[in-house]
Amino acid sequence: MKKLLVLVLSLAMVLSLSACGNKETKKSNSDSSKKKFTVGFDAEYPPYGYMDSDTGEYTGFDLELAQAVCDMEGWELVKTPIEWASKDAELNNGNIDCIWNGFTINGKEDKYEWSDPYVNNQQVVVVAKNSGITKLADLKDKYVAAQSASAALQLLQKGGDQEKLGKTFKEIQEFPDYNTAFSELEAGTVDAVAMDVGVAKYQVNNRNNNYVILDENLNSEQYGIGFKKGNTELRDKVNADLKKLYDEGKVDELAKKYGIEDMICLGDK
Known part of the structure; x- marks a missing residue:
């Protein structure tokens, strides 16, 4: 009788673990099916991108704005800290999709596919x-x-x-x-x-x-988001989302949170 009980309990445990495994597999497959949007940023550039000492997570105005774009598109945001001096190599090698971190447009207009300016600096x-x-x-x-x-x-x-x-x-x-x-x-x-x-x-x-x-x-x-030359499709999609976020008040909300509300230029004519 004891042997039978042990056998039944063992079988139940195996079935339970199998079910959990299936759930994890489904979850993993679901996550892997999401498009990844990889943002290159300077991890020591507050308030635009930096590590929050309380949470140990990367945050900042630009990163939260990038997350808002990903939420709209159903993408997974991948925050990738980079050496600022190596940003072009990271972009051109395909390690990142864009440079989004207090990135100055002026003087580099022809080097990237730029979003509309969004911050006066x-x-x-x-x-x-x-x-x-x-x-x-x-x-x-x-x-x-x-x-x-x-x-x-x-x-x-x-x-x-x-x-x-x-x-x-x-x-x-x-x-x-x-x-x-x-x-x-x-x-x-x-x-x-x-x-x-x-x-x-x-x-x-x-x-x-x-x-x-x-x-x-x-x-x-002025700041903009820099995409690899020729990648106008991704640039245009992100640009359109930025405009929607501005119209909805999300950009101003984040700007106020990070103390740069007087620097936003997205709505300027």
């Missing part, structure tokens, strides 16, 4: 509050930091609109990300950081307001 300079630097001219003979391959760096280097200003610096130092650049500013090894205004505001507000943004900016520009 400025390149600015951040200094320590007690540095005595109050205007761009005060940066003469100073050490200025910028992210590698960034719009700010390109502005200040040869051929950039602020090349003349850049030549007055003691040195322009390149860093892989702005967290590192700010660490150098805190340590006093650089005197200023040239960067995007949205990121600058985030950094200043989260570092006990010991830093200030100079009133004079380096330029004005």
